[in-house]
Amino acid sequence: MKNIPPNPRKRVHTFIKPEVPGKKKMRPCKRCYNKLRETVSSREADKKVRHVISCCDDCPQKPAYCLNCFNTGHI
Numbered sequence: 299m300k301n302i303p304p305n306p307r308k309r310v311h312t313f314i315k316p317e318v319p320g321k322k323k324m325r326p327c328k329r330c331y332n333k334l335r336e337t338v339s340s341r342e343a344d345k346k347v348r349h350v351i352s353c354c355d356d357c358p359q360k361p362a363y364c365l366n367c368f369n370t371g372h373i
């Protein structure tokens with residue numbers, strides 16, 4: 299029998315992708331944006347950044363993240 303830890307405090311954040319038909323709110327992925335900003339101006343970053351409807355449900359203010367950035371670790 300495996301030792302299952304007794305429900306530790308939630309450490310993994312929740313990736314959510316709200317599916318609201320006709321009311322999709324695209325937002326720039328926060329991490330993509332920050333990465334772009336290291337190399338380009340904010341104007342360029344605005345144009346190049348990936349827009350997503352997904353976000354992290356557990357971060358304060360629920361910032362937008364694409365799945366890739368979410369998995370790569372945004373915490």
Ligand SMILES: [Zn+2]
Pocket residue numbers: 327328329330331348363364365366367368
């Ligand atoms: Zn991203």
Ligand SMILES: [Zn+2]
Pocket residue numbers: 311312354355356357372373
């Ligand atoms: Zn998060």
